[in-house]
Amino acid sequence: xxxxxxxxxxxxxxxxxxxxxxxxxxxxxxxxxxxxxxxxxxxxxxxxxxxxxxxxxxxxxxxxxxxxxxxxxxxxxxxxxxxxxxxxxxxxxxxxxxxxxxxxxxxxxxxxxxxxxxxxxxxxxxxxxxxxxxxxxxxxxxxxxxxxxxxxxxxxxxxxxxxxxxxxxxxxxxxxxxxxxxxxxxxxxxxxxxxxxxxxxxxxxxxxxxxxxxxxxxxxx
Amino acid sequence: xxxxxxxxxxxxxxxxxxxxxxxxxxxxxxxxxxxxxxxxxxxxxxxxxxxxxxxxxxxxxxxxxxxxxxxxxxxxxxxxxxxxxxxxxxxxxxxxxxxxxxxxxxxxxxxxxxxxxxxxxxxxxxxxxxxxxxxxxxxxxxxxxxxxxxxxxxxxxxxxxxxxxxxxxxxxxxxxxxxxxxxxxxxxxxxxxxxxxxxxxxxxxxxxxxxxxxxxxxxxxxxxxxxxxxxxxxxxxxxxxxxxxxxxxxxxxxxxxxxxxxxxxxxxxxxxxxxxxxxxx
Numbered sequence: 001x002x003x004x005x006x007x008x009x010x011x012x013x014x015x016x017x018x019x020x021x022x023x024x025x026x027x028x029x030x031x032x033x034x035x036x037x038x039x040x041x042x043x044x045x046x047x048x049x050x051x052x053x054x055x056x057x058x059x060x061x062x063x064x065x066x067x068x069x070x071x072x073x074x075x076x077x078x079x080x081x082x083x084x085x086x087x088x089x090x091x092x093x094x095x096x097x098x099x100x101x102x103x104x105x106x107x108x109x110x111x112x113x114x115x116x117x118x119x120x121x122x123x124x125x126x127x128x129x130x131x132x133x134x135x136x137x138x139x140x141x142x143x144x145x146x147x148x149x150x151x152x153x154x155x156x157x158x159x160x161x162x163x164x165x166x167x168x169x170x171x172x173x174x175x176x177x178x179x180x181x182x183x184x185x186x187x188x189x190x191x192x193x194x195x196x197x198x199x200x201x202x203x204x205x206x207x208x209x210x211x212x213x214x215x216x217x218x219x220x221x
Numbered sequence: 222x223x224x225x226x227x228x229x230x231x232x233x234x235x236x237x238x239x240x241x242x243x244x245x246x247x248x249x250x251x252x253x254x255x256x257x258x259x260x261x262x263x264x265x266x267x268x269x270x271x272x273x274x275x276x277x278x279x280x281x282x283x284x285x286x287x288x289x290x291x292x293x294x295x296x297x298x299x300x301x302x303x304x305x306x307x308x309x310x311x312x313x314x315x316x317x318x319x320x321x322x323x324x325x326x327x328x329x330x331x332x333x334x335x336x337x338x339x340x341x342x343x344x345x346x347x348x349x350x351x352x353x354x355x356x357x358x359x360x361x362x363x364x365x366x367x368x369x370x371x372x373x374x375x376x377x378x379x380x381x382x383x384x385x386x387x388x389x390x391x392x393x394x395x396x397x398x399x400x401x402x403x404x405x406x407x408x409x410x411x412x413x414x415x416x417x418x419x420x421x422x423x424x425x426x427x428x429x430x431x432x433x434x435x436x437x438x439x440x441x442x443x444x445x446x447x448x449x450x451x452x453x454x455x456x457x458x459x460x461x462x463x464x465x466x467x468x469x470x471x472x473x474x475x476x477x478x479x480x481x482x483x484x485x486x487x488x489x490x491x492x493x494x495x496x497x498x499x500x501x502x
Contacts, residue, residue: 003498003499003500006499072449073498074448074452074485074486074497074498075485075486075487075488075494075497075498076487076494076498077498078485078486079486079487210487211486211487212487
């Protein structure tokens with residue numbers, strides 16, 4: 001098959017994205033573990049770990065710049081390169097959300113907590129982590145159905161996010177828990193955004209496979 | 222095929238079309254076109270429509286029949302004794318191969334620019350003025366020459382040396398001179414067979430800019446090996462490929478014809494995908 005080097009560079013690009021994905025999944029899990037266990041040390045690790053995610057993102061961007069300049073990809077090659085570019089940015093943002101969760105956890109350390117809320121956030125975090133995994137798998141398998149399933153999964157996270165808000169509002173009568181509750185609203189919002197990014201990665205899979213951007217966008221609504 | 226069409230009817234029919242929106246009107250309607258050279262089948266049953274004021278590109282590997290195909294649009298294959306054309310080429314609804322059609326009139330209405338610039342060994346002015354003179358378009362000849370050179374984006378570069386030999390121009394200038402020569406007789410269609418393949422990147426860019434300008438006034442059909450060029454200049458793109466027969470013989474076929482953006486972002490046929498992404502062969 002001609003264009004062997006080009007194919008190698010596309011394969012390497014995709015592998016690099018999956019590696020970035022694996023790092024980001026570790027970051028999400030670390031942030032949620034730290035939140036659940038109130039582990040400040042682990043929070044610091046998650047915050048520091050983000051440099052690796054960013055570094056991987058910049059390397060992918062650089063590779064794509066070279067591929068576009070040297071290989072002028074078209075058709076499915078072009079869609080793959082564009083999908084990886086978008087996906088890498090979404091992963092980088094998921095990494096940033098994990099850092100925010102870790103920072104908020106540090107700020108809330110030592111405050112009075114509510115177990116049911118922590119369990120709810122744990123559940124949301126687990127779902128978000130699973131969604132990122134499914135999004136990356138959908139790309140690897142070129143599986144449009146898998147990508148579309150993310151929309152329903154995201155709805156579950158959105159619902160929990162709304163529930164967290166109501167729970168915190170109920171906590172207004174407990175002054176000791178107010179600050180912690182306010183910070184947990186932002187944590188909940190961060191997890192909800194992680195779910196959105198996973199849906200966006202799924203859209204890119206649909207676009208890559210079908211070549212129809214509108215179909216990809218519609219699949220998320 | 223329809224016969225007995227007065228050549229002037231073709232000219233009138235194309236000249237009468239002065240209104241219309243880009244790409245809505247059919248200039249060429251080709252149906253089941255096959256071309257043979259002696260007993261060799263070169264192109265098998267190509268069917269497509271070329272729209273007015275569109276740039277239509279033909280791409281494909283060597284031997285796919287794209288140059289053979291474009292030569293059917295102004296009956297250039299008539300000049301090859303063994304060539305036979307089967308099927309229909311309708312030009313504004315008239316049969317281009319009808320018995321009464323004058324090939325010379327056809328080539329006035331449907332001009333052609335070739336891969337290698339081929340100016341006459343005459344002055345720049347005479348190169349442009351020659352065809353109009355022969356065709357009796359002698360009124361305001363100087364203006365006609367200037368208009369053609371302006372239309373081909375060459376006027377500013379040659380206006381002070383119109384009497385100099387055209388062979389002294391650079392390759393890119395010579396090719397634009399050939400385009401000026403083609404438009405000097407006010408054609409309806411310009412066929413371009415690899416017009417930039419012998420030119421450097423700067424001259425190629427100028428030709429591509431010129432194609433963008435020219436499509437406002439003309440319908441353009443271009444054969445190119447440079448896929449990025451097709452992606453840049455064409456509204457519609459036809460991909461031709463080579464089909465191998467059971468007896469080992471090979472002939473060209475039209476695989477896919479669609480909007481250029483579709484061909485280069487999401488082609489329908491895997492053979493097109495393999496070719497435009499460079500996986501062909």
